[in-house]
Structure formats: structure tokens, C-alpha cells
Amino acid sequence: MSRSERLLQLLQVLRQHRRPVSGRVLAETLGISLRTLYRDIASLQAQGADIDGEAGVGYMLRPGYMLPPLMFSADEIEALVLGMRLVASRADPQLVFAARDALSKIDAVLPADLRETLASSPLLAGGKPELPEDRVDLTLLRKAIQAERTLRIVYRDEKGSATERTIWPFALAFFDGARVLLAWCTLRNDFRHFRTDRMDVIEEGTGRYPRRRTQLLKEWRQKSGIPERIF
Template structure:
């Protein structure tokens, strides 16, 4: 394990714990001595990582520290590139532009060797997914989720039945055949899934909905049994 890889692994371990982790536990997990661990912690602190603690007490990484791009591994760079390319090809124009801009920023700050790997990445994203065109503004939908706004929609189901609803949107899933909005439906008083191409009218409702978006997503996962790593 190279030193840069070891430092990244140390950060990842600390980021996964909210409480102080004993030095011996960290050293054993990385397969290094306590003396090497102390040197690594000092090196990360010198780079701006807010690692607090001392021998015999344990160490904790305070929230807010951003990993410098040079800490990305080659595999992580490829994952980022592929993800950005998928976003650029499969979302609304505003988010697609943001993905391309983010990719440019990553490229600008990478070391030369990783920049070359990114440019030569063999992982490409295909064209537009085979899904019907949306009549609604996906940008407005994303903004509503970010701000926890209620929405009024006119929806037509797979049998052609139309209904007007007030919903609390909390997530948007992208599939090859469709984009699906996850929301709490006040008409049904339950969670419902809406294909975005069947939403004929979408308007901002009155104010914010009374429950946090993250809480709705958590309750949806518990009810449907969908693991967090899958959605």
C-alpha cells in the first residue's frame, strides 16, 4: 500500500465514525505501527484535516473536510468520469451542463498522470435513454425537492385515467425506460410513484410540506425494503 493510498484509507475510516477511534484500532486496520499512524495523522493535519484526539483517547475527524482531488485513486477517477458522463446524457439540460462543468473542474486540478488516465478512460456513456419525452420541467422538479415544496400535478396513469393531486416530492429515479418521481400523495395518503412522462401539468403548490425530505425517503425505504445502497 502506497503512502497516499494509506492516508486516503485513514481518512475514509475516520469519516465512517462519529466517535473517537482508538489509535491501535486504526493502526491494526491499516496494517501499520502506532508510530507510523501518528506520523500519518500529523501529515493529514498539516494538509488541513481537522483530526482531533491524542494517544490513549482516540481520534475523530471533524465534519467539513474535503478531500483534495489528488487523493482520488485511478478507479475513483474513472467512477467519477462515468457518473458525470451518464448525468450529462440522461438528465435535464441544466443538470447536464453542471455535470460537464464539474468534470472540467476535476480535470483542471488533477495531477498530470491522473488527468491522462481520465482523458483515456474507456468507460463511455451511451446516448439518451429509451424513455418517453417529459412534458414537465425537470429543473423545477429538482428545485422543488431541494426546497421541500409541495407540487400540484395532473397525472394520467397507464390506463389513461386522469387525476389532480398534491404531492410531496422527495426523490427522482432514472431508469432506461422511464424517470420515476417518488412522492407522498395527499390524495392517497401514502407513498406513490409517478412516471414523469405521464405528468401533464406540474405547478408549485402552497409552501413547504410539513415533513423533511430525508425523513420521507427513510420511511419509503423502510416500507418498500429498498436498501440505501440501491437508492
């Protein structure tokens, strides 16, 4: 492993810990000596990494630190490009714009060789799927999820029968055949999936629903038997 790769790996390990982690644990994780670890910490700090701590106490990378251009390998660049292209073919216009803007920002800070990898990536996303027209603004749904706000909706089943519901939205899934809102339904007192082409929003809630969306998503995964790494 080269020194630059080792420094990158050290940054990645630090990012995985929200509390100070001892030098011994870091050294064992990286397979290096404590002396080498201390030198690497000092080197990263000299390059501007916001690492707090000291020998015998522990180290922590402050939130918000942006990794330098060496953070991406060629494979990681291609994964990012493919992901952005998938977003561009399936998401709402605001997310499509955000994906393109993000790629532009990444391109601006990459070294020349990796910039060429980004520009010439051979990984393509399939054409835009034939999705039914949404009856609701997806941006509104995403904002409600982020703010953990309730929504009052009218939902129509496959036969066209409509019901009014109050829901706690916690995730939005993008499939080839439909976009689906995952939510806790107070009418059914259970998790429910709502196709966005069958729903109308009546009213946005002004306050948070009583549980955190991360907890709802975790419980939904457990009930559905879906591992976190898959969904």
C-alpha cells in the same frame, strides 16, 4: 500498502465518522501501530488536513475538508467519468451542465498521469434513450425534493384520466424509458410513483412537509424491499 495509500485510507476512515474516534480504533482499522497512527495524523495535519483531537481523546476530520489530488485511483477516475457520461445522457440540462463542470474541476486538480486517465477513459455510456417529453421542469422537482416542499399536481394515468393530488416528493429516478418522481401521495395515503411525462405542477408548497425526505426514502426502501446499496 504505501505510505500515501495509508494516509488516503486514514482520511477516508475519518470521513466515515461524524464524532471523534479513538486512535486505537483507527489503528486497528488500518492495521498499524498507535505510534504510526500518531505520525500519520501529524503528517496530514501538516499538509493542511483539518483534523481535530489528540491522543487519548479521539480524532475527527472537520466537514468540508477537500481531499488532495491523490484521493482518486485510476478505477475511481473511470467510475466518475462513466457516471458523468450517464448523467449527460439522461438528466435535465442543468444537471448535464453540472456534470461537465464537475469533470472540469476534477481535471484541474489531478496529477498528469491521472489527468490522462480521465481524458482517455474507454468507458462509454449508451446513446441517449428515447424518453417521452416531460410535462414538468425537472429542476423544479429537484429543488422541491431538496427543500422538502409539497407539490400540488395534476397526474394522468396511462388512459389519460386526470386526478389532482398533493404530494411530498423525496426522490427522482432516471430510467431508460422514463423519469419517475417518488413521493408520498396524500390522496392515496401511501407511496406513489409519478412519471414526469404525465404530470403537471399546479403549485409549489411554501413550507416543508411534515416528515424528512431521508426518512421517507428509508421507509419506501423498506416497503419496496430494495436494499440501500441498490437504490
